[in-house]
Amino acid sequence: MRSNPTPAEARLWYNLRAKRFEAVKFNHQVVIYPYIADFVARSRKFVIEVDGDTHSHDGAYDGRRTAWLENQGYRVIRFSNADVMGNLEGVLETISVALGTAPLPGPLPEGEREKEV
Structure with a gap:
């Protein structure tokens, strides 16, 4: 998916990558x-999901996935391709707005800490 993103993912990624959005590093x-x-x-324990047509049929899966990520300390928000x-x-x-209210994590495990620039 990284090498062949949906048009919606590519459009959002253009705005998020390279710390273009509020100087926050997204992957x-x-x-x-x-x-x-x-x-x-x-750095913010923040996840953005972009859901296409395949997600409209399995809201239960998305709910379980979101719950699991939130149990790991992440804040999750979802948008449709539309x-x-x-x-x-x-x-x-x-x-x-969500970044402003996202919980800041405790110390990250070794290897997940971002390099200071």
């Missing part, structure tokens, strides 16, 4: 075993 397609999260800001493609400005505003 794309991150393994948080046993799942792969679309976008993660590890949200990203049709209202990118609103999506980015929602992310900004």
Whole structure:
């Protein structure tokens, strides 16, 4: 998926990558075993999921996945492909507000700490 993202993921990634968004480092397609999260800001324990048509049929799976990630200390927000493609400005505003209220994690495990720049 990283090398062939959906158009919605590619559009959102353009705005999140390289600390372009509020100077927060995001990564794309991150393994948080046993799942792969679309976008993660590890420094904020914050996950953004962009859901396509396949997700509309299995809300229970998404609910279990979100609950598991939240039990690991992550804050999870979800957008549909249609949200990203049709209202990118609103999506980015929602992310900004959520980042402001996302819990800051305790010390990260060795190897997950971001390098100071």
